[in-house]
Amino acid sequence: MGIYKHYFHKYKWLFITAVSCVFFEAICDLLQPTIMAHIIDEGVKNSQVGTVLKLGLLMLTITAVGACFAATRSVLASKVSQSFGADLRYDVFTRIINFSEISADKIESGSLITRMTNDISQITQFINGMMRIFFKAPVTCLGSIILAVVLSLQLSSILFLVIALVAIFIVISMRLSYIRFAKVQYAIDKVNTVVQEYLMGIRLVKAFGRYKDEEEKFDRTNSDLANKTVSSQMVIAYFSPLMSLTINFGIALILYVGSIFFGRGDIEVGKVAAFINYMAQILASLIMITNVFNTFVRTKASTERVNEVLNSEEDFKGSEQTPGQGLGELAFEDVTFAYPSGSGIPIIKNLSFKIKQGESLAIIGPTGSGKSTLVWLCLHFYDLEKGTIYLNGMDIKTIDCNALRDQIALAPQKSMLFTGTILDNIAWGNPQASKEEIIKAARVAQADDFIQLMPSQYESNLGQGGVNLSGGQKQRLSIARALVKQAPLLILDDCTSALDAVTEAKVRRGLRTMDADKTVIMITQRIGTAMFADKILVLDNGVKVGFGSHQELLESCNTYKGIFDSQIGGDMKGVAYGTGN
Structure with missing residues (x-):
């Protein structure tokens, strides 16, 4: 009482x-x-x-x-x-x-x-x-x-x-x-x-x-x-x-x-x-x-x-430290994790990798290999069973969760929109953003074209969950919302799955021109998306089986080569396409 x-x-x-x-x-x-x-x-x-x-x-x-x-x-x-x-x-x-x-x-x-x-x-x-x-x-x-x-x-x-x-x-x-x-x-x-x-x-x-x-x-x-x-x-x-x-x-x-x-x-x-x-x-x-x-x-x-x-457990508060502004260096060191309410079997096992500020990392692997779990761990939604995650050289356990998440922008796998206008939904990522910044983010996310065709454009109202939009339109608004946050680390969790290859390529090019210092992590099932990243992390059943560039993995990682062959084909034309822009 x-x-x-x-x-x-x-x-x-x-x-x-x-x-x-x-x-x-x-x-x-x-x-x-x-x-x-x-x-x-x-x-x-x-x-x-x-x-x-x-x-x-x-x-x-x-x-x-x-x-x-x-x-x-x-x-x-x-x-x-x-x-x-x-x-x-x-x-x-x-x-x-x-x-x-x-x-x-x-x-x-x-x-x-x-x-x-x-x-x-x-x-x-x-x-x-x-x-x-x-x-x-x-x-x-x-x-x-x-x-x-x-x-x-x-x-x-x-x-x-x-x-x-x-x-x-x-x-x-x-x-x-x-x-x-x-x-x-x-x-x-x-x-x-x-x-x-x-x-x-x-x-x-x-x-x-x-x-x-x-x-x-x-x-x-x-x-x-x-x-x-x-x-x-x-x-x-x-x-x-x-x-x-x-x-x-x-x-x-x-x-x-x-x-x-x-x-x-x-x-x-x-x-x-x-x-x-x-x-x-x-x-x-x-x-x-x-x-x-x-x-x-x-x-x-x-x-x-x-x-x-x-009396339920609150989010992790850390020690009120901030991870430094404008940086996006991320490192996993011998990380092992199992969901507390799950079977107890680790989803991630002894994982180590590092990406520097301004680099892009693609994470690819079979379904259930732990790709999305990495996102929740980066955002410190769960405590690790073993190992350490560093953001800008700091253990994320020591960082206040709000300060940590201010440095990360997320476009989730399942696009979640709210009742309100398109402008409100994009600005949800950064309430202080100007309309010009919102329009710029929408253009990079390839959302501006269909928004301009709507009766009230950016003032058009969305139903609950964005029921009056297609799956691809929802994903592009979700990406725009993440971009307008202007965080140094951007995570795209398979959020382009409903986009065609041409639109996805435009989004990818727009990301490179928007901010050269932004660190981007792309979780994807598409080899055509992964091959353009600076580094590619290949997971299989929670274990790192490959880490490197597209060409390096084609030569050294059978899992990655198998995915490549099944989606594009093993001919030299496909390999050449993988080295293009």
Whole structure:
């Protein structure tokens, strides 16, 4: 419950004021049955109209004061709970932004959405209810018990028996509810995940005609959620009527025993009526307490899930050092890496290589050889199992992650665009870039031609994920976004796969003319792209099997020669083409 302590200090005085209003409101409610008893026993019984009017006016005044306290605590409860929820959502989102890749891999995006919405809403409702009901119910219940005992010690034995039975029911209900409500939250996660996966792959589902499978998958998760929700509600369905029956049985027993005492002259009618009113207040308070405990059970599960996000591992901070400005020298030294949540088998094994500032490096190899993994390691998304990566002569572990990533521009394998204009999407790589710089980057990325044909050109709006663009257009915008960042190290992670050979060659020539000192790493499956790089790294199953120029690898690396032969052919014309520009 650490998050409650953290935010309590921020809203301490509002919270204390609201609780004070709740306390005085409860006192006003507790005074009314006692005043009513005096009205009956002193005014009605003795036909004293003045006493009835005086005490009646007092009761109305106390009721009005109680209503003022109730209105004040409701306003404060709403303000505090909604502010608490807004702050908590902001902090959770901030933590998600700073997630390490290990944390991002551990908690699914669908589950994160549920925790940001459903779970935090549950916590907000609990805070609101706690300030409005939770403090009032115990005060009213305890005050009613004390005043009932003062009225009649003999009838109080029935009261204590009823309270003991209801307390037992509450404890059993809580123990049964907690596990069930926790399962409900995880079932909501699964529903969100299924819907999210469908929306992300909607075109693929349509292309393969897998509507029925998606419907069945959703039906299973939806039915599972419904069943778990029914199971959790059944606990309340059984115990709430049982508690009401017990308390109402206690009221009936008090009426019976009270009538016997009244017949013997041991108690007055007003006191019996007041005792029944206190019993009714105790009934209402116990029902409120039961509801609060049921809400608490749900909130406890939600709090643990939110705390899991808040306590997740953050991105690597390093020692706030910067890797030097305008440089792009990169070196791997005996690097071995396996994904923490994977099989444990290393993806990269004992890898060493070095590229200097201004050089271009192509990384090529069979699918699954660890090419893209190198990108995530360069950006320090994961810690190494063994070895060191140096940027400008500095171990990247010692560099602040934000400073490190400022030196690297990435065009990822899967182009990701955002809702907004084309200009906004390119400028996303560098918000301070001028429009001239954005247009220049678009021209180098060969995106300016198709942008100029659009109705609003650079102000044209893109749908979510760039759904109104082709795959090649998305890739060219992604490359332009990386270029406009003007980082000394540019990484192109197979981001030209949707481009034809002519367009790719234009992009490649544009990169050379844009900045001669820029270090470029190209991850590619195409030998026609790799052969123009200054150095080529050949990977096979995470192991370096070749490193050098195109001609050197043709002579010394069988894996590279095999890729070359399969894509271009082994004739001298192909080799000559490999040495061209």
